[in-house]
Amino acid sequence: MLDRIIKDYNDAVFETDKDAAFEVVNNALANGLTAEDVVFKVVIPAVEEMMSDITRDPDANLAQHFMTAQIAAEVTEKMLLKFAHPPEIIGRVVIGTAAGDLHSLGKRIVMGCLKALMVEVLDLGVNVPAEKFVAEALNYGADVIAISAMMVHTATGENGARKVRALLKEQGLEDKIKIVVGGAPYRFDNELYKTVGADGWAADGIAAGKMIVDLIRAGKAS
Amino acid sequence: MDAPSVSLVRLSVQTPSGDQVFQVPLGTSVRDALDLTELRVRAACGGSGGCGACGVTLVGGAVSPPTTAEYMKLLAVERQQGARLACQMRLQGDAVVRIDDPAPPSQWRSIPPEELIAAPGALPELAQHVYGVAVDLGTTHIRLALWNRKTGQRIATRRGPNPQGTFGADVLNRLSAAHGNPARADELAKLARTAIVQAVRDILKRDVGEVTPMLKEIGEVIVVGNTAMLALLSGRGGDTLLNPDHWAGRIDCQPADRAAFQAQWFMPHAAIHLVDAVAGFIGSDLLADLVATRLTEGAAGALLLDVGTNTEIALWDGTRLHVTAVPGGPAFEGVGLRNGMAAETGAIHRVCRTPCGAFHPASADISFETVAGAPARGFCGSGLVDAVAVLLATGQIKPSGRFAVSPGPDGFLLDSANPRTALFSQDIDTFQRAKAATAAAMAALLQRAGMGWSDIQRLCVCGAFGHRLDIANAQAIGLLPPLDPARIELFADASLAGAEIGLLLPAGAAVFAALGERVAAINLSQVSDYDDRYIDHLRLRPIDINKRA
Numbered sequence: 001m002l003d004r005i006i007k008d009y010n011d012a013v014f015e016t017d018k019d020a021a022f023e024v025v026n027n028a029l030a031n032g033l034t035a036e037d038v039v040f041k042v043v044i045p046a047v048e049e050m051m052s053d054i055t056r057d058p059d060a061n062l063a064q065h066f067m068t069a070q071i072a073a074e075v076t077e078k079m080l081l082k083f084a085h086p087p088e089i090i091g092r093v094v095i096g097t098a099a100g101d102l103h104s105l106g107k108r109i110v111m112g113c114l115k116a117l118m119v120e121v122l123d124l125g126v127n128v129p130a131e132k133f134v135a136e137a138l139n140y141g142a143d144v145i146a147i148s149a150m151m152v153h154t155a156t157g158e159n160g161a162r163k164v165r166a167l168l169k170e171q172g173l174e175d176k177i178k179i180v181v182g183g184a185p186y187r188f189d190n191e192l193y194k195t196v197g198a199d200g201w202a203a204d205g206i207a208a209g210k211m212i213v214d215l216i217r218a219g220k221a222s
Numbered sequence: 223m224d225a226p227s228v229s230l231v232r233l234s235v236q237t238p239s240g241d242q243v244f245q246v247p248l249g250t251s252v253r254d255a256l257d258l259t260e261l262r263v264r265a266a267c268g269g270s271g272g273c274g275a276c277g278v279t280l281v282g283g284a285v286s287p288p289t290t291a292e293y294m295k296l297l298a299v300e301r302q303q304g305a306r307l308a309c310q311m312r313l314q315g316d317a318v319v320r321i322d323d324p325a326p327p328s329q330w331r332s333i334p335p336e337e338l339i340a341a342p343g344a345l346p347e348l349a350q351h352v353y354g355v356a357v358d359l360g361t362t363h364i365r366l367a368l369w370n371r372k373t374g375q376r377i378a379t380r381r382g383p384n385p386q387g388t389f390g391a392d393v394l395n396r397l398s399a400a401h402g403n404p405a406r407a408d409e410l411a412k413l414a415r416t417a418i419v420q421a422v423r424d425i426l427k428r429d430v431g432e433v434t435p436m437l438k439e440i441g442e443v444i445v446v447g448n449t450a451m452l453a454l455l456s457g458r459g460g461d462t463l464l465n466p467d468h469w470a471g472r473i474d475c476q477p478a479d480r481a482a483f484q485a486q487w488f489m490p491h492a493a494i495h496l497v498d499a500v501a502g503f504i505g506s507d508l509l510a511d512l513v514a515t516r517l518t519e520g521a522a523g524a525l526l527l528d529v530g531t532n533t534e535i536a537l538w539d540g541t542r543l544h545v546t547a548v549p550g551g552p553a554f555e556g557v558g559l560r561n562g563m564a565a566e567t568g569a570i571h572r573v574c575r576t577p578c579g580a581f582h583p584a585s586a587d588i589s590f591e592t593v594a595g596a597p598a599r600g601f602c603g604s605g606l607v608d609a610v611a612v613l614l615a616t617g618q619i620k621p622s623g624r625f626a627v628s629p630g631p632d633g634f635l636l637d638s639a640n641p642r643t644a645l646f647s648q649d650i651d652t653f654q655r656a657k658a659a660t661a662a663a664m665a666a667l668l669q670r671a672g673m674g675w676s677d678i679q680r681l682c683v684c685g686a687f688g689h690r691l692d693i694a695n696a697q698a699i700g701l702l703p704p705l706d707p708a709r710i711e712l713f714a715d716a717s718l719a720g721a722e723i724g725l726l727l728p729a730g731a732a733v734f735a736a737l738g739e740r741v742a743a744i745n746l747s748q749v750s751d752y753d754d755r756y757i758d759h760l761r762l763r764p765i766d767i768n769k770r771a
Contacts, residue, residue, distance in 0.1 A: 016622035016761060061651030063623050063658070063760045070757045100465060102747040105756070126747045153398050153464065 002041060009042050016067035025075055035082035047072050047116045050206060065206055069112030076116045089120050091216035094137045095146040096124030098160035103150035106183055109205025110146060117213050130163035137177050143216045144178045155185035156196060165197030178215050182208050232316040235261060237324055245595030246313055252278060253308040257332040259567045259594065262325040265428040269309035271295065273431055276308040283317025329382040330424045333365060337688055337714030339514055343726030344374025351441030351491040355422055356721035358507060359447030359455060360384060361393055361531040362555045364417055365718045368425045369725055378429040380421040385413045391552045393450035393532055400460050411457040419487045437488045444730060446497045446721045448505030448532050449473055456496055463502055473502060497734045501743040503547040508534040509734045510720025515682045515713060523677045529554045529685035533660050537667040544667045546744040548659040553652045554603040555686040560646050561600040568592050568599035571690045573608035575615065588612060590636055598643050604690035606653055609645060611695035614762050621762045623654045654760050657701040661765055662755035663746060670744055675703045675767035681710045688714035703765045
């Protein structure tokens with residue numbers, strides 16, 4: 001039965017059909033699968049498969065990234081409410097767009113994937129000052145600050161990732177909190193993330209989910 | 223509200239650089255027909271037959287007999303050899319003409335008359351400098367019209383590309399280019415200013431017959447446009463625009479040095495009005511649309527959509543105008559697609575499942591039509607809407623936006639013999655994101671006004687699609703709500719018409735200011751569930767108008 005559910009769910013995600021995905025999940029619950037099973041045996045493998053698929057599939061497009069990440073996030077959120085015990089959380093992330101940047105959709109995909117991967121995310125919104133990134137990260141106990149910037153001037157500007165790095169350094173937090181960045185300018189220049197003082201970057205929202213999880217795990221292992 | 227159907231005839235043109243064929247409305251003069259294309263005849267008067275510059279040779283076909291003007295301008299021996307004036311000769315059927323010496327290539331074309339909106343009004347009390355220019359400064363295109371304000375007569379129109387496009391297709395790239403780089407900002411301003419005056423000169427040269435003296439007779443120029451374009455034109459406000467803290471407020475885009483502006487345009491007597499934008503990303507082009515469509519003069523529940531690279535939306539609730547803007551991307555203007563183009567000669571502007579009209583049969587179940595019936599050179603916005611809707615209906619594209627069968631590196635070809643008819647996965651993606659942004663923004667405005675989709679009594683669609691949008695197809699893929707089509711009106715050049723109306727009023731600028739007073743601007747990046755709506759609208763399916771907006 002599980003194989004059938006996994007296949008139907010993956011088909012629904014591939015077709016970006018949210019209603020169909022929920023139908024599969026609800027049927028699975030009705031047939032005795034637990035919410036934990038749905039998340040760990042169906043949703044998370046689907047997200048991981050999606051990550052490898054999307055990088056291999058030349059026809060996959062951004063609209064499909066958005067829709068699949070949204071399905072994963074919504075299903076996970078619904079399932080978490082039904083968990084018998086609070087799930088084991090991998091880590092915590094605060095996310096927002098750089099000061100001066102109003103493009104919220106990139107971080108949207110990242111948040112969807114992180115939630116589905118059992119990472120807790122606090123959304124700081126758009127146009128977030130560097131001071132707020134650091135203060136909220138401290139408050140929230142975040143392992144990672146994720147900064148999205150879709151324009152060259154917000155990616156490379158003095159008030160974006162560079163300033164967050166300077167503040168972490170100033171406050172002696174560099175061992176505790178990592179910085180990751182994403183957005184179009186980093187795709188055009190794959191070394192740009194280092195220039196602005198980030199610890200990691202990813203080419204798209206779904207790849208970012210995996211990169212952040214790896215970074216958190218590496219940080220906890222060290 | 224489709225454009226009235228007219229019978230089309232074939233105009234074949236032989237030139238030194240090759241032959242071309244155009245589909246032309248019956249009764250059009252050869253000059254008027256070619257003024258809409260890149261192949262224009264020479265001209266130095268308004269088509270009265272007065273200058274004699276537009277000489278062509280009639281090779282054969284059904285045309286009107288020579289006029290008095292032609293008897294005066296052409297020698298008998300020339301007439302016997304087929305010499306005619308293109309402005310006098312009207313097509314009464316298919317015809318073939320030869321042009322030995324066409325006008326030099328130009329970016330500027332006349333706007334097709336069926337796209338223009340009547341702008342009633344005149345200023346008979348004007349004593350001098352009676353001419354005026356209305357300009358719609360778009361991100362992708364510039365449209366303008368020259369008027370005699372005293373008599374209320376439109377002399378001619380032009381449409382051409384905004385040359386700033388080389389600095390980026392969207393407004394943010396151009397603002398970024400100008401940011402902190404005064405020389406570059408200057409260059410961008412100069413590009414737009416030069417383009418505008420070149421278009422005016424093109425009109426004066428071809429439709430009036432004298433240029434410099436006429437520039438001195440221009441008494442007013444009204445420019446409407448999106449905020450970024452106005453800022454880049456005036457060289458002011460661009461840096462402010464890049465900072466979202468200033469997004470909701472008015473941005474001063476008035477030129478610092480008006481005299482320099484007048485001097486650069488050789489228009490010493492022109493009052494140059496850049497109509498103030500509403501807010502950061504809501505331009506005065508939207509105000510001009512509202513003037514042209516008289517949206518606020520009707521009942522509540524009137525929604526206006528100005529589709530373009532930066533799509534602007536207004537909702538009239540009877541007392542206030544809720545307005546917003548979304549960076550939908552240039553897909554609707556035919557830019558940013560592998561085979562995208564403006565709605566010019568050769569653009570695929572209509573795609574259907576069954577053969578319809580004078581069409582190129584493509585495959586058994588899909589046919590398409592191009593502008594002027596020329597060989598297909600790419601897709602314009604309306605052609606893309608149709609193509610997506612038709613391929614969705616045939617199952618060749620799925621609601622997710624994927625092709626059912628991967629089209630491979632050559633793309634999905636409507637006509638297997640013509641690579642310019644190919645659609646690619648990327649194109650569908652670009653299109654999906656533009657339509658989702660548009661639909662989600664409409665939904666956000668409706669919610670803000672406490673309305674639902676079915677409360678829309680009137681939906682005015684202005685901007686890039688012009689008259690060509692197929693409403694049923696736009697509804698099938700979720701770009702427009704599935705309302706009774708009688709409530710939906712298409713306008714081709716509403717922003718320009720609004721600027722023209724302003725030009726013909728004694729205190730035109732006041733009209734725009736009064737509308738501006740009623741506006742409540744909404745910044746979608748601060749609407750918490752906008753992103754969710756956007757993602758919900760990415761799928762290719764009709765909008766559910768019974769669901770909350």
